[in-house]
Amino acid sequence: MTSPVPSLNRIRVGSAPDSWGVWFPDDPRQVPWRRFLDEVAEAGYEWIELGPYGYLPSDPAVLAEETARRGLKVSAGTVFTGLHHGPAVWEKTWAHVADIAALTRAMGADHLVVIPSFWRDDKTGRVLEDSTLTPAQWRDLAAQTERLGRAVREHYGLRIVVHPHADTHIDSEDNVSRFLDATDPELVSLCLDTGHYAYCGGDSVRLIETYGERIGYLHLKQVDPEILAGVIADEVPFGPAVGRGVMCEPPSGVPALEPVLAAAQALDVDLFAIVEQDMYPCPPDKPFPIAQRTRRFLHSCGA
Numbered sequence: 001m002t003s004p005v006p007s008l009n010r011i012r013v014g015s016a017p018d019s020w021g022v023w024f025p026d027d028p029r030q031v032p033w034r035r036f037l038d039e040v041a042e043a044g045y046e047w048i049e050l051g052p053y054g055y056l057p058s059d060p061a062v063l064a065e066e067t068a069r070r071g072l073k074v075s076a077g078t079v080f081t082g083l084h085h086g087p088a089v090w091e092k093t094w095a096h097v098a099d100i101a102a103l104t105r106a107m108g109a110d111h112l113v114v115i116p117s118f119w120r121d122d123k124t125g126r127v128l129e130d131s132t133l134t135p136a137q138w139r140d141l142a143a144q145t146e147r148l149g150r151a152v153r154e155h156y157g158l159r160i161v162v163h164p165h166a167d168t169h170i171d172s173e174d175n176v177s178r179f180l181d182a183t184d185p186e187l188v189s190l191c192l193d194t195g196h197y198a199y200c201g202g203d204s205v206r207l208i209e210t211y212g213e214r215i216g217y218l219h220l221k222q223v224d225p226e227i228l229a230g231v232i233a234d235e236v237p238f239g240p241a242v243g244r245g246v247m248c249e250p251p252s253g254v255p256a257l258e259p260v261l262a263a264a265q266a267l268d269v270d271l272f273a274i275v276e277q278d279m280y281p282c283p284p285d286k287p288f289p290i291a292q293r294t295r296r297f298l299h300s301c302g303a
Contacts, residue, residue, distance in 0.1 A: 008265045008302040011218075014047025014075050015040050015275045017055055019291055021282035025054030029281040033057070034066075041070040043291035044299075049113070049274055050077045053100045060106035067107070075111060075272045076161070076217065077104030082117035083144035084137040084169060090144065097148070101156040111217055111272070112158045113191050114148065116141075116168040122239035133169050141169070142182035149187035161191035161217040164200070167238040171200040176207065180214050190214050193276065195221025195247050198255050199228060205255070208263040218264060218273040220298075222253030239280075247278040249290050250297050258301050273303065 020039070022030045031039075033056050040048055048067070050056055057063045067073065077100045081093050101112055119131045133141065149160045162179070164170045170179050176197070180190065192215055194204045208215055223246055231241040250257055264271050275294055279286070 006262065006265070006302045008261055010265050010268060010270050011261060011273050011303045012047055012075070012270065013045065013220075013273050013275070013295070013298055013303045014049070015043070015045045015291060015295075016049040017051030018049075018276040018278060019294075020287040021280045022051050022055055023280040025052045027281075030055075031284050031287070035284075037066060037070050037072065039288045040291065041072055043288060044295040045275075045291070046071065046073060047075045047272060047274065048072050049075055050100070050104065050107070053077070053103070058099070058103055060103060063103070063107060074104070074107035074109045075274060076109050076113050077101065077111075078113040078115060080115050080117060081145075081148070083148065084116075084133055084141040086137075086140035086144065090147070093144075093148070094151070097152065098155075101152055101158055105156045105158060110157075110159060111191075112152055112156075112160050113163050113217065114145070114160045115163045115165050116170050118165075118167045118238070119169060120167055120237055122167060122237055125237040125240070131169070137169075138178065138182065142179070146184050146187045149184075153187070159189060159216060160187075161189045163191040163193055163196070163219070164202075165193070165196050165238075166199045166241075171196070173200075173202045173207070176202065177211075180211055185214055188214075189216025191217040191219060193219035193221055194255055194257065194260055195219070195223050195253075195276070195278070198223050199246070203255070204260045205263045208260070208267065212267045215264065215267065215271070218260075218271055219276045220250070220257055220260075220273050221276050221278070222248055222250050222255065222257070224248040224253050242278045242280060245279075249277060250294055257298075261301055261303055
């Protein structure tokens with residue numbers, strides 16, 4: 001007799017433009033936004049992220065109509081930041097954040113995913129700055145992220161969730177722990193991306209069990225360990241690594257998502273778990289069947 005699949009009733013599953021190969025507001029190699037909305041709904045997802053600002057309509061009335069008639073709701077927007085550069089970049093950062101946060105709030109979402117800036121160019125591999133932060137930069141990163149969390153909450157009623165990401169300064173277990181230990185839990189939560197964390201050598205289950213109160217959001221993703229080994233050996237930047245297929249369709253990669261979801265459910269808080277399979281660029285007909293299979297797989301896990 002097989003054991004019943006546990007009900008992950010605190011996990012709200014969604015997907016994102018990223019799973020359709022969308023990395024930029026406008027790119028001829030990406031699927032049109034209407035096709036993304038049609039297919040993500042048909043694949044069985046109820047929640048979506050905004051993706052790169054300007055890909056989906058930025059007029060809230062238009063976007064609300066387009067999502068509602070497909071039965072879709074927005075879970076979060078996404079911003080990119082270089083807050084380790086200190087107060088000097090605040091005005092530029094806030095100008096980038098404000099429009100995205102306003103649209104996110106208008107769509108009824110509560111979260112803003114914050115991605116740190118890359119230390120090397122994800123297309124060319126050119127090193128932009130040192131891959132290791134100085135103590136002063138760590139202090140600036142913590143202080144300015146708290147400032148962003150406070151401002152976003154006060155102005156837009158949103159909670160920031162910082163996304164550890166390959167080729168950024170918040171990547172490995174040590175750096176994620178250092179960042180969390182240096183920031184105020186009331187202002188800064190984490191978007192745990194299981195694929196990026198595995199890419200950088202981290203254990204998602206251990207992170208959830210250790211820093212459970214800091215986990216505010218999930219991105220579900222897997223890496224192909226064989227391709228990852230080659231990426232590390234060849235020091236391949238993140239963009240070309242995605243081109244090699246380092247991020248793969250569940251359940252064929254790591255980490256196993258069942259224990260990650262079980263650990264997240266055990267936190268006993270409502271969490272979004274947004275599927276993101278990086279695959280830019282990709283043929284336009286590739287994402288939809290993957291999205292369908294992934295949704296069926298997550299159903300089989302109880303989500």
